[in-house]
Amino acid sequence: MQNISFSYEAIPAIRGLTLHIEEGDRIALLGANGSGKSTLLRILDALYFPSSGTVTFKGNALTEKQLQHDEFSLNFRRRVALVFQNPDVQLFNPTVFDEVAYAPLQLQWSKEDVIRRVQETLQVMSISHLRDRSPYRLSVGEKKRVALASVLVLDPEVLLLDEPTATLDPKSQSQVVDLIQQWKGTAKTVITATHQLEIVEDIADRVLVLEAGAVIAEGTPSEILSNTGLLLRANLIHAHRHFHDGIMHSHPHFHGHSPHEHEH
Amino acid sequence: MSRHSFLESTLQGFTRAVSKALQSEHAATQPGLLQQLDPRVRVLGIFALVISVILCRRLEAIAAILLVAIAIAVASRVSLASLAKRVWLVVLGFSGVIALPALFLTPGAPLFVLRYATLHLTITVQGVRTAVLLVLRVETAATLTTVLVLTTPWTHILKALRSLHLPAEIVIMLAMTHRYVFLLIETANQMFESRKSRTVGTLSSSELRKMTARTAGVLLSKSIELSQEVYLAMLSRGFRGEVRLLADFRLKARDYAGLTAFLFTGCVAVWMGR
Numbered sequence: 001m002q003n004i005s006f007s008y009e010a011i012p013a014i015r016g017l018t019l020h021i022e023e024g025d026r027i028a029l030l031g032a033n034g035s036g037k038s039t040l041l042r043i044l045d046a047l048y049f050p051s052s053g054t055v056t057f058k059g060n061a062l063t064e065k066q067l068q069h070d071e072f073s074l075n076f077r078r079r080v081a082l083v084f085q086n087p088d089v090q091l092f093n094p095t096v097f098d099e100v101a102y103a104p105l106q107l108q109w110s111k112e113d114v115i116r117r118v119q120e121t122l123q124v125m126s127i128s129h130l131r132d133r134s135p136y137r138l139s140v141g142e143k144k145r146v147a148l149a150s151v152l153v154l155d156p157e158v159l160l161l162d163e164p165t166a167t168l169d170p171k172s173q174s175q176v177v178d179l180i181q182q183w184k185g186t187a188k189t190v191i192t193a194t195h196q197l198e199i200v201e202d203i204a205d206r207v208l209v210l211e212a213g214a215v216i217a218e219g220t221p222s223e224i225l226s227n228t229g230l231l232l233r234a235n236l237i238h239a240h241r242h243f244h245d246g247i248m249h250s251h252p253h254f255h256g257h258s259p260h261e262h263e264h
Numbered sequence: 265m266s267r268h269s270f271l272e273s274t275l276q277g278f279t280r281a282v283s284k285a286l287q288s289e290h291a292a293t294q295p296g297l298l299q300q301l302d303p304r305v306r307v308l309g310i311f312a313l314v315i316s317v318i319l320c321r322r323l324e325a326i327a328a329i330l331l332v333a334i335a336i337a338v339a340s341r342v343s344l345a346s347l348a349k350r351v352w353l354v355v356l357g358f359s360g361v362i363a364l365p366a367l368f369l370t371p372g373a374p375l376f377v378l379r380y381a382t383l384h385l386t387i388t389v390q391g392v393r394t395a396v397l398l399v400l401r402v403e404t405a406a407t408l409t410t411v412l413v414l415t416t417p418w419t420h421i422l423k424a425l426r427s428l429h430l431p432a433e434i435v436i437m438l439a440m441t442h443r444y445v446f447l448l449i450e451t452a453n454q455m456f457e458s459r460k461s462r463t464v465g466t467l468s469s470s471e472l473r474k475m476t477a478r479t480a481g482v483l484l485s486k487s488i489e490l491s492q493e494v495y496l497a498m499l500s501r502g503f504r505g506e507v508r509l510l511a512d513f514r515l516k517a518r519d520y521a522g523l524t525a526f527l528f529t530g531c532v533a534v535w536m537g538r
Contacts, residue, residue, distance in 0.1 A: 047496045070504065077502040084500075088447055089493040093439070094419055101510050106502030113511060136446055151501065 004053030006039055006213075008235060013039040013214040014050065021155070021189060028204035029193040030224065032235035036213035037193035041160045044191065078107050081151035082160040087143035090150060092133035099135055100149050101218065107154070121153040125179060141172030147177060159190040165199055175209040176187065177202050195236060209234050292417045296340035297432055302519040303420035309526030310412040316530035316537075317404045325537025330404040332529055333411060340415045345468055351410050354404060359402040363395035370394050416440050423509050432505045439507070440494060455479055497518050 001021075013036050021027065029037045042048040043055060046062045055062040057076065067073050073077040075190045081103070084090045093099040100121055104114045122128045127145050130138065135146055144164065151159070164180065165173040177199050180190065192203050200207060200221045207224040209217040211234050217224060224230065292299065298306050313329060320326050337347060372390030413421070418439075426435045459475065467475065 045500055047500055082500045084497050090497045092494060094417055103501035105508040
């Protein structure tokens with residue numbers, strides 16, 4: 001991805017971003033709402049095309065024209081998969097089984113392969129009991145798992161996750177993180193957009209912090225998470241003000257699973 | 265009906281519609297006459313009968329097709345009570361209003377004269393026949409299509425329509441409408457509840473109208489946004505404009521027999537009703 005820019009009409013979302021992703025990278029895109037994380041994932045999934053700059057995948061330029069070729073498109077969709085933030089946009093089939101079978105069917109797999117892979121995926125994701133349910137009637141946590149299953153069924157080489165744990169209760173959140181960790185294969189690349197700092201160390205080896213469509217910092221999870229000034233600037237933590245013995249003081253604060261501690 | 269209950273009852277009606285639609289998905293999986301046939305045969309056969317209803321000019325022929333439709337419904341385990349509530353009464357209401365003027369406006373032999381002061385309205389035999397013909401035609405067509413929808417999973421109808429060469433764009437529009445109308449109804453419900461929770465006292469009718477219009481506007485923009493997102497999600501999973509399903513449609517002997525029966529019934533009805 002070389003010097004790319006993208007705008008929603010007149011509003012810039014990505015500005016001159018350059019990024020190199022290797023096979024097997026596990027990357028977290030950190031940023032507050034509106035920082036350009038979701039747009040970047042969509043560009044990586046060739047759903048959006050940058051207004052300037054180039055994106056290449058395994059040496060092939062990702063352009064609208066290129067994606068119109070059946071062979072290239074099917075091959076790319078097989079290897080790169082995106083889980084959307086809102087599972088409702090991804091679940092449009094009458095049953096969970098049909099939902100998980102949707103992508104392999106579009107990619108023209110044989111009927112036998114589709115059935116076998118769907119059954120395996122439902123089992124691995126522990127959602128076999130939901131197979132005949134309508135996705136419309138599932139809980140948010142179940143919908144997220146089905147949405148994940150609907151792309152993991154392809155066993156993609158690159159998995160793009162947009163806020164995979166947003167709006168989930170703590171138990172569902174940890175289940176989804178476990179599923180992402182358990183998802184194993186050869187040289188899998190996982191790129192996760194999130195603003196939930198507590199999951200970063202579990203899902204990534206490398207972190208990019210985005211602000212207003214540009215990368216403002218890059219490093220390992222421990223490097224990034226220990227940089228309070230950076231996290232404050234990127235709106236990923238906030239100054240928490242409260243009283244102790246009648247004296248008000250403030251300290252950086254982020255929301256996680258467990259109660260936080262701090263020194264006075 | 266109070267002003268508040270109007271909006272509430274409308275939304276409750278929508279919610280009931282969602283619940284009924286989900287029940288329909290359940291009905292489509294029950295064993296029955298239509299359920300055993302290939303979806304393409306069902307779509308083509310029902311379409312042939314609807315065409316024959318349109319072409320028939322005699323009441324008796326249309327009534328015969330309605331009886332056939334009812335027989336198909338019973339054999340396909342569709343509840344007649346549900347048909348009566350969901351189709352017959354509703355259609356009678358709508359088509360009855362449209363057919364009413366025909367009673368008085370169609371020239372012919374007088375059957376009955378309504379007198380009110382100096383106003384004389386003559387109902388003619390031909391007028392009654394025309395009105396009944398219209399209502400019966402709509403009732404029969406609606407019954408046939410409802411039976412098809414209740415006995416066939418929506419995705420199968422779409423694939424059948426596509427294999428019968430309906431343009432992919434139309435099939436996709438139908439698919440998306442069906443899936444996301446539920447989500448939008450839920451959103452409308454939540455928007456209404458949220459607004460209601462922040463409303464103190466009773467709203468005047470003009471305020472209520474404004475609120476409804478604003479809600480409709482917001483819902484429209486949400487639906488446009490949702491449709492764009494859904495399309496991207498489909499593209500991301502390999503969608504290329506074709507509806508592909510796991511169920512592979514293959515015509516069997518009973519499908520040919522079914523199609524022949526449908527076409528034969530339609531042709532006989534048209535011949536009888538010419």
